[in-house]
Amino acid sequence: YFIPFCFFIATIFYFIPFCLIVAEFVSLNKTSEAGVYAWVKSSLxxxxxxxxxxxxxxxxxxxxxxxxxxxxxxxxxxxxxxxxxxxxxxxxxxxxxxxxxxxxxxxxxxxxxxxxxxxxxxxxxxxxx
Structure with a gap:
């Protein structure tokens, strides 16, 4: 029962925030055709x-x-x-x-x-x- 619980915790604390971060970067760079480079350039x-x-x-x-x-x-x-x-x-x-x-x-x-x-x-x- 421990392994499914670990996947649940990973989903809550890693995957959902990661998806929200990616969605934020995509919404900030709607006109960009690049990926990671354009995302990080717009913020850092x-x-x-x-x-x-x-x-x-x-x-x-x-x-x-x-x-x-x-x-x-x-x-x-x-x-x-x-x-x-x-x-x-x-x-x-x-x-x-x-x-x-x-x-x-x-x-x-x-x-x-x-x-x-x-x-x-x-x-x-x-x-x-």
Missing amino acids: GGRWAFMSAYTYWFVNLFFFTSLLPKVIAYASYAFLGYEYMFTPLTTAFFSTILFALATYISTNGAKLLGPIISLTSSLMLLLTW
């Missing part, structure tokens, strides 16, 4: 905006590269029915290919990302249904 200035955007990028760079080997393992389980153990070199090769593919897709804008996001969000909805 350009130097802190650069630092926050750089930190956000830097953290996500390592997060996504550490996520790719797990995606390969999950995909092997989904397609083969068991977790196929690749060699470290093969995992690094597939991770590099996936990272390059994701970079290519993300740099081609919303035209390419729109259908992909629509498909994956629909599949996630089906998984949780």
Whole structure:
């Protein structure tokens, strides 16, 4: 019974205030097309905006590269029915290919990302249904 209580406490004291902060930043920057940089620049200035955007990028760079080997393992389980153990070199090769593919897709804008996001969000909805 303790774990659901911890999630409840985290929701009350972290996620709800975080959502309210994001909503406030969005309402302050309605005409801006940027994200974190524009939000922080409007409240703290350009130097802190650069630092926050750089930190956000830097953290996500390592997060996504550490996520790719797990995606390969999950995909092997989904397609083969068991977790196929690749060699470290093969995992690094597939991770590099996936990272390059994701970079290519993300740099081609919303035209390419729109259908992909629509498909994956629909599949996630089906998984949780």
